[in-house]
Amino acid sequence: MEHIELFLKSIFIDNMVFATFLGMCSYLAVSKKVSTAVGLGAAVIFVLAITVPLNWLLDQYLLQPGALKWLGAEYADYDLSFLSFIMFIATIATMVQLVEIIVEKFSPSLYNSLGIFLPLIAVNCAILGGSLFMQSREIPSIGLATTYGVGSGIGWFLAILAIAAIREKIRYSNVPPALRGLGITFIITGLMAIGFMSFGGMLTGGDDEGAKEEKTVKVETPKTENVNELANNTKVIN
Amino acid sequence: MALLSKKDTKLITDPLLDNNPITIQVLGICSALAITAQLKASIVMAVSVLAVLGIGNVVISLMRNIIPSKIRIIVQLVVVAALVIIVDQVLKAFSYELSKTLSVFVGLIITNCIIMGRFEAFALANGPWRSFLDGIGNAAGYGLILVIVGFFRELLGSGTLLGFKVLGDPIEKTGLYALGYENNGFMLLSPMALIVVGIIIWVQRSRNKALIEDH
Numbered sequence: 001m002e003h004i005e006l007f008l009k010s011i012f013i014d015n016m017v018f019a020t021f022l023g024m025c026s027y028l029a030v031s032k033k034v035s036t037a038v039g040l041g042a043a044v045i046f047v048l049a050i051t052v053p054l055n056w057l058l059d060q061y062l063l064q065p066g067a068l069k070w071l072g073a074e075y076a077d078y079d080l081s082f083l084s085f086i087m088f089i090a091t092i093a094t095m096v097q098l099v100e101i102i103v104e105k106f107s108p109s110l111y112n113s114l115g116i117f118l119p120l121i122a123v124n125c126a127i128l129g130g131s132l133f134m135q136s137r138e139i140p141s142i143g144l145a146t147t148y149g150v151g152s153g154i155g156w157f158l159a160i161l162a163i164a165a166i167r168e169k170i171r172y173s174n175v176p177p178a179l180r181g182l183g184i185t186f187i188i189t190g191l192m193a194i195g196f197m198s199f200g201g202m203l204t205g206g207d208d209e210g211a212k213e214e215k216t217v218k219v220e221t222p223k224t225e226n227v228n229e230l231a232n233n234t235k236v237i238n
Numbered sequence: 239m240a241l242l243s244k245k246d247t248k249l250i251t252d253p254l255l256d257n258n259p260i261t262i263q264v265l266g267i268c269s270a271l272a273i274t275a276q277l278k279a280s281i282v283m284a285v286s287v288l289a290v291l292g293i294g295n296v297v298i299s300l301m302r303n304i305i306p307s308k309i310r311i312i313v314q315l316v317v318v319a320a321l322v323i324i325v326d327q328v329l330k331a332f333s334y335e336l337s338k339t340l341s342v343f344v345g346l347i348i349t350n351c352i353i354m355g356r357f358e359a360f361a362l363a364n365g366p367w368r369s370f371l372d373g374i375g376n377a378a379g380y381g382l383i384l385v386i387v388g389f390f391r392e393l394l395g396s397g398t399l400l401g402f403k404v405l406g407d408p409i410e411k412t413g414l415y416a417l418g419y420e421n422n423g424f425m426l427l428s429p430m431a432l433i434v435v436g437i438i439i440w441v442q443r444s445r446n447k448a449l450i451e452d453h
Contacts, residue, residue: 019428024267025351082327085345086319093312125268125349132342177450178443182264183436190432197429 003147006139010151013200016126017159018193020133023126027160028185037164038157039110040121043099045153047121048130051095052149053142055088055131063087063135088131096121126156163189249371253379255446259352260383261439262449266352269343270384271431277400279339280388284381286329286344288374290321291353295373297321298361305362314357315348322347352380387434395425 016022023044030040061067063084068075104111121127130152139145166188175184259265266287273279297317298305305313326344329337337344347353356376361369392398397405397414406413408421424430443449 021268021271021428021431022346024271025265028264028267082323085323085326085348086316089315089319089348093315125346128349129268129342129346132345136342176440177447179436179440180450182261183439183443186432186436186439190429190436193429193432197427 003144006144007147007151008202010148011155011158012196012202014133014152015155015159015196015199016129016152017156017189018196020129022129023124023156026124027156027163027189028182031160031164031167031185034161034164034168037160041153041157041160043121044124044126044156045150047092047096047099047127048149048153048156049146050099050149051088051092051127052130052134053146054091054095056134056139056142056145058087058091059084059135084132084135088128092127092131126152159192162192246368246371249368250375250378253376254382255379255442256449258379258383258442259355259376260380260435261442263352263355265355266350266380267435269346269350270380270387271428271435273340273343274384274387274431274434275391275395275426276339277385277388277392279336280384281381282329282333282336283340283343284377284384286325287347287350287352287380288377290318290325290347291356291373291377292370293373294318294321294353295356295361295369296366298357299364299366299369302362310362311354314354318348318353352376383435383438386438387431390434391425391430394422395430396423397421 014020017024017027026040031037059067061070063080065079065081066076068078068080100111130149133152134145134148139148163185167185170184170188179187253259257263260267260270269283269287273283294317298314301313322345325347326337329340329344356373360372364372389399392400393404397403397408403413405419406415408415425434
């Protein structure tokens with residue numbers, strides 16, 4: 001149940017494109033044709049599904065305040081969380097490179113159709129954003145982290161698929177010249193985002209709409225406040 | 239003797255309007271949209287990017303002859319990540335509240351495509367001083383859009399600017415509120431950021447017909 005809830009939530013309610021604006025650059029640049037959009041979307045799902053759980057492990061056993069407890073009691077006060085950006089981006093860059101090599105070896109046709117998009121994923125903010133949100137929302141288990149990664153990947157995939165389909169059709173409509181291309185894409189994305197906001201009540205029955213609104217505009221509290229409390233809560237491997 | 243030659247000045251002024259990173263090059267949009275509900279957050283974000291891009295461009299430009307081209311992406315990522323960590327720690331130390339509002343978006347400066355874009359397109363081929371000017375110029379163009387969007391969203395959404403009540407007090411009904419004006423809370427929600435940027439693009443392209451795209 002927990003998994004289904006998180007899965008639906010990360011696809012529709014916290015959709016990466018419409019609620020947090022992650023991966024907008026490639027979303028706008030690669031959405032002119034449905035076929036390329038599908039390729040990039042699939043690659044994003046794949047990379048997110050691998051990197052989010054990997055970064056969850058890193059975060060849990062290396063980076064969190066008190067995460068080094070498994071090395072011995074004297075390491076329990078260490079807080080390496082300031083290193084998370086560099087560790088996460090290193091994981092992502094390595095995984096993207098690995099995925100590239102594997103895809104090239106086993107499916108050259110897929111490799112050719114993805115072309116330059118694969119290396120570009122390393123600098124897609126949706127990927128790093130997935131890991132950072134996983135960290136700041138304190139997702140409790142590796143299974144849930146995987147669900148979160150796959151779910152937000154699918155959400156991103158849906159968004160880019162939808163906008164690509166719309167942009168293919170909009171060619172035949174009479175858009176004001178100054179709005180053509182980028183301008184109208186922005187506005188359509190805005191309208192789609194309004195539509196997606198109505199998913200907000202999907203899991204709650206619309207009860208805490210107020211709380212949800214605040215969340216999309218503002219953000220979660222980082223956990224540095226209760227460092228000591230967390231240090232005690234962190235799991236220890238024996 | 240002028241401090242900047244004509245060519246150097248162009249490096250700074252060009253990205254402000256006709257080659258703006260956000261509206262023309264379509265780079266670095268994620269953060270531009272997500273944190274602009276308040277003017278203050280937009281300004282802090284603009285300054286952070288200015289610092290990272292200015293310094294990063296110089297660093298990459300100094301190293302451009304010793305970076306093997308095969309691993310340049312990783313080298314660039316490491317440089318940006320190091321600079322962003324510094325910015326993040328400074329923000330946490332001096333303005334904890336704001337760093338909470340910006341949340342993961344400070345970290346996302348690492349994947350801000352403007353930064354990688356300028357490293358690839360400019361710093362790898364030019365000297366440190368010109369790279370510095372280019373970095374400052376592009377970051378300023380980015381910041382300009384951020385500040386414009388932040389200004390309108392905060393003014394229309396909560397009737398304040400940088401936290402000061404410029405339209406009067408909504409509860410005691412003074413100023414504009416006495417005339418029946420209500421805050422448009424919708425401006426604070428995410429979709430309106432997209433629409434405001436869309437309108438900026440519209441205005442900009444109506445003024446300069448050369449920028450209009452086919453489709």
